[in-house]
Structure formats: structure tokens, C-alpha cells
Amino acid sequence: MKKSIDPGMHSAEHILNGTMDQLFNCGRCFSAHIERKKSKCDYHFTRALTPEELIQIESQVNRVIRANMKVTDTCIPMAEADKRFNLSRLPDGRSDEIRIVSIGDYDACPCIGTHVSETSELGTFRITTSDFKDGVLRIRFKLNR
Numbered sequence: 001m002k003k004s005i006d007p008g009m010h011s012a013e014h015i016l017n018g019t020m021d022q023l024f025n026c027g028r029c030f031s032a033h034i035e036r037k038k039s040k041c042d043y044h045f046t047r048a049l050t051p052e053e054l055i056q057i058e059s060q061v062n063r064v065i066r067a068n069m070k071v072t073d074t075c076i077p078m079a080e081a082d083k084r085f086n087l088s089r090l091p092d093g094r095s096d097e098i099r100i101v102s103i104g105d106y107d108a109c110p111c112i113g114t115h116v117s118e119t120s121e122l123g124t125f126r127i128t129t130s131d132f133k134d135g136v137l138r139i140r141f142k143l144n145r
């Protein structure tokens, strides 16, 4: 995780990942490219999303943003994290504890990045485009802040 990453965009990535996994049970994105103006996330998937589903994702993410949830972090023992989270994306050379970042009671995942402190800082979430190819669903998004 680069330190220069935009905290707002990166926090939106957390909410989008939580939403995708909740709606489609597809897990969190396996690859992400986060920039201040526009970002993209890639998911292992079996098909393209319908326009209705894209709207559903957008509205659910925006509901979380507007609910102004607090973004908090806590450190838990690695053994406990192993049971609760998929740690396969973590680099090796782990320590005994791991930092878990929570967005209200909506989403929680291990992360070392920088986040906003409240979701209302994110403005409005918009999916710009989405496409599907070779088992990979790509979602491009931006924030109107």
C-alpha cells in the first residue's frame, strides 16, 4: 500500500468491497488501482453486472456514506484474524498482531492504509463503467466530493 494513496478513495474501496461481498458473495477485490480522481477494483466473477445491479451497488455504498459511519481501527491477535478474515493477500513476514479497519458495523477487514475518519467525507460514490472479461469483473468509480 502506497502512503500517497487518497484516503477517501481508499475508504470508498473498503465500502465497495464490503458491498460486493455482501451482495454477490464474491469476496473482496483481488486487485485495485486507487487514485484521487478515479479508481478501479477487480473481482473474480462469472458474468457482467446488469445496469440494475450497478445502481444497487451505487445506492448501497451511498447509503453507508450518508449514514456517516465512523472509520476505526483496532489490533487483534493474528490467530484470531486468521479465523475471521481472508489473509491471503497479506505479505509474508507477519507480526503477532494485525490491524483491522472497521466502517461502522458495516465492514471490517485487515488494512495498513490511511482512511477518512467518517464516511460522510466521501461525498457521493459513482460507478463510471464496469466490464467483464475472462472471469474478471472490473468496476471503475469516482467520488463527487
Ligand SMILES: [Zn+2]
Residues within 6 Å of the ligand: 010, 011, 014, 101, 111, 112, 113, 114, 115
Ligand atoms: Zn484500508
